[in-house]
Amino acid sequence: MSKGSEGLIIVKGVLCDIGKCTDSDILVPYGVVSIGIKAFCGCKRVKSIALPQTVTDIGIAAFRECVNLESITVYKLGDVEESGSKEASSEEAATSKETKSVTIPDGVKGIGEYTFYGCKKIKVVVIPESVKRIENYAFAACKSLKVAVVPRNTEVWGRAFGSAVKLTRA
Numbered sequence: 001m002s003k004g005s006e007g008l009i010i011v012k013g014v015l016c017d018i019g020k021c022t023d024s025d026i027l028v029p030y031g032v033v034s035i036g037i038k039a040f041c042g043c044k045r046v047k048s049i050a051l052p053q054t055v056t057d058i059g060i061a062a063f064r065e066c067v068n069l070e071s072i073t074v075y076k077l078g079d080v081e082e083s084g085s086k087e088a089s090s091e092e093a094a095t096s097k098e099t100k101s102v103t104i105p106d107g108v109k110g111i112g113e114y115t116f117y118g119c120k121k122i123k124v125v126v127i128p129e130s131v132k133r134i135e136n137y138a139f140a141a142c143k144s145l146k147v148a149v150v151p152r153n154t155e156v157w158g159r160a161f162g163s164a165v166k167l168t169r170a
Helices: 090-099
Strands: 009-011 014-017 025-027 048-052 071-075 101-103 124-126 147-150 166-169
Touching: none
Parallel strands: 025 048, 048 071, 071 101, 101 124, 124 147, 147 166
Antiparallel strands: 009 014
16 A cells, blocks of 8 residues: 555555545556555545546546646656656647536446536546446536537446537547
8 A cells, every 4th residue: 555645545556545635736656556446535636636547447436526627637657757747748738728618538348327527617528448338427527618528439328428418429
């Protein structure tokens, strides 16, 4: 078991708990392969999360009720400085802030029930081809969510998104 620099509790590559979340910007350490069930659930201060490309599993309700979450970005090992902060291009950072988007890491196979439920500030979701299913209520109650880019081969369960969301099949 290890504890990340921001109070993240990681056991065998699984981010299990965020504990008492006081940070608005979270950098999940490179090498984490799974975001555990309810890992960030109810973290109201979190605005942005940088996930490493190593993440292949996101647990049920992992980001549920992160009401101020605006963006999730994916980074590669070379994107991180020795100090541990995410280094993004100015264009990438501006796009993320303006669109308030969530990008799921390539390699994630499914998005479970209630994973992003109640994330009120997210406007755009981009799903990679690796995701084979998006379960009920995964993005429900995301009041600002208007566009979801979903691959044609991804099964979207009936109540995965709210009625105001425009699904774009890529």
